[in-house]
Amino acid sequence: MRVYILRRLVQIVPTVLGITFVVFLMMRSIPGDPVVALLGDSYTQEDAVKAREVYGLNQPILVQYLIWLGKLLQGDWGASILTGRPVLQDVLVRLPVTLELIVLSMGVALVIAIPAAIIGALRQNTWADYTATTVAMIGVSIPEFFLGVLLLLAFSIGLGGVLPSSGWVYLPGTCPMMVCGVSLWGNMQHVLMPAFALGVGRAAILTRLLRASMLEVIRTEYVTTARAKGVTELKVVLKHALKNALIPTVTVMGLQVGFLIGGAIVVETLFAMPGLGTFGIDAIIARDYQQVQGFALLTAFAFVVINLVVDLSYTFLDPRIRYG
């Protein structure tokens, strides 16, 4: 097990570097130049040339990448070309917001998906099953931004502003700035709509997947045996069937994290949340290469680590699985 974890951890390094290199190449392949935004009204051709020299943008792409990598190995994530702020500092300020959003979105997805899938599987081809699958289909079909706007109109305007439309209130003890709104209740109010908007699509996918797995598992012999032994239906479903049916679902959950990060960009922009998603999109729009690299590095790292955790969780779900 330890060897397996070590091997996977080692694999993370080339994966993350590969992603950052591809992003590096892509950013420099698209038209646009951060120097234009940097110089603004005072733009002159001469100053642009000087600025490119200062930021090393006149170097060959590979050299630029190696310089970035060399600094990264020394713990220096670089500084924003436009504001001069250290990228690591900016990323760490934004990370808690996105992390909370993603975790809660996944929570929303599971809270909806597990009961819906169980009901759908146990009551196959009944109105309950049809309702669950239809709702799942609708959930998959609604884009996050559209659902987000509907939620905004319903809960921030329609119902007299029961939920705030935008902004962020931090959990106690997590404020990374001088001036923050800090409150547990306020935080819950702010995260509820974004997490729901982001989580519903994932819930729909997980519902369909888990329902299919459950249908397969509840027809297996060991489930029949458990029932024959007189084990209660609740225990049969939750302990014997669900746990085994969860393996493909957990795999997909890991992969869904990538979609959640992508979805966070849209949802954070819509709800004006100061998270990593808005940070990433602003950086791309401004061609702030250093910030884009920081964003890509962190999200790639998060994605591969979460998928490692998913792989390790198989041993808990199915003790027959062993890593060596």
Place this chain on the structure above:
Amino acid sequence: MRSTRPALGLGLGSIALLALTFLLTDLSAAQTPKRGGTLRVSYGNEIAHLDFHTAGGYEMMWVAMNVGCGLVNITPDGKFVGDVAESWQMSPDGLLYTFKLRKNALFHDGTQVDAAAVKFSIDRLMDPETKSGMRPFYAPVHSVEVIDPHTVQIRLKHPYAFFLHMLAGYRTGLVIYNPVATQKYTLQDRQQGKPEAVSGCGPFRLVEWVKGSHLVMDRFDKYFVPGLPYVDRVMIRVIKDPVTEMAAFKAGEIDFIASFSPEHVDTMKAQNPRARIMTGKETTPMMAAMKVTVPKDGIPMSVERAPHPIFGDLRVRKAIGCYGIDRKEIVKIAFKGQATPWVGMALPGTLESVNVNHLCPYDPAKAKAILAEVGYGPSKPLTFELLTNTEKSVFSVITTVIKEQMARIGVTANIRLVDKVSWLNSTLQDGPWDMYVEDLLSLLTIDSNGYLSTAYVSKNSSAWSHPRHTDTKVDDYYARYAREMDAGKRKALAKEFLEYMADKMYWNTISGSPFYMVAQPWVKGYVYNAEFEVHWDNVWLDK
């Protein structure tokens, strides 16, 4: 009965008096500014950075106007009022301005705002190393002299009719820098918004700026105007999505929208009948610019120029930009009629604006005839690229309407939609483009247009002179206009200049680009002055 009538009258009189007293008290209370509270402002775009002398964008400028102070401000009716300057005088020849400064003005770190600070700031703006976008406007300044700690003299090389306009309202105007803080902290400290480095002398002191999250400024208790500002704090948040912005406004989460999207004004009015929606005569031109020259040697920004293959010919510029574009139709579709169709480069809200619409009536038959004369027609169709960017959705609507209008005269316009940075790259760096749709800087005077002030391509040319025409007559016009101190003669020059620009189609305006601010009904005391002056020191919250 007799005894009761006076008593009844007395009673009614007393009630009426009481009611009147109550009403008057209530009215006076409603009019008396209240101290305290937080003004919650929303921005649609990010602040670039906080070095006020070099950053671009209105979002930064509106912070600069509240954290910083200058010498003078300009009122909506064009009058100058003192800021740190309590009085000023211009010499009869228009070459010497003497400003007397207030004695009680302090920077936020407690140091005195004095004549040396004014000199330091203007010298800094004029220094090419500072790379300030304001520098071209200080070109007429010969020197700045400290007469005594509270008197500063600015000597000009030649008369400059808009010197006070420039100090007050061109972009940020003059923002006086604190020499101590500027020397103590680095440029990066200021750009990143380190509060000690951004030590201004305005009504609010910077507390914190977290890019992508918020900017907070608190009341400066030692502000030189006693009693101001009224609010304790201004909290600025960036809400990019107009729907979210409207939802936040409707829910009462924000008090003031600093720049509101014109497309959503009707919805805002319908949803918030009590909201104060502020606008005025347009000052920002919506343009369909045409490129006049291209580099002869293929090297961008080369001084060797050749006519643009399509729009280098004045006849084609006039056929397309003048007679081929139906400005009224564009305004009707893109702005729902809430803008002014306009041809001249100075909009109705710009000082000394002249309506030259008669020079470019929509006349598709004439446009076709001119194009035929040039040689374009069914056998040789004219096709050009119509560039625009994603910054505002209205740009795409306008380009689509223009494409349709071009089809009516047998011309094909291929739309190329890019993001703002790519657009800047093409236009600033003399890239390959034919026509673009964009709205540019808000113009207080014709002179404040930096985009054509050094229009011809030379070592001193402006990268912002996108069409890159080589007509030095434009520069002569600018110089004569800006140096003319006689208002009557200047007005005549402005007319001549604007007609010349329209005739040559170096600058092709379609219409004004309306600007809106929105405030909650409880926000009192704000004086709307377009994008030029955004001050929150007089604002109070009637909650």
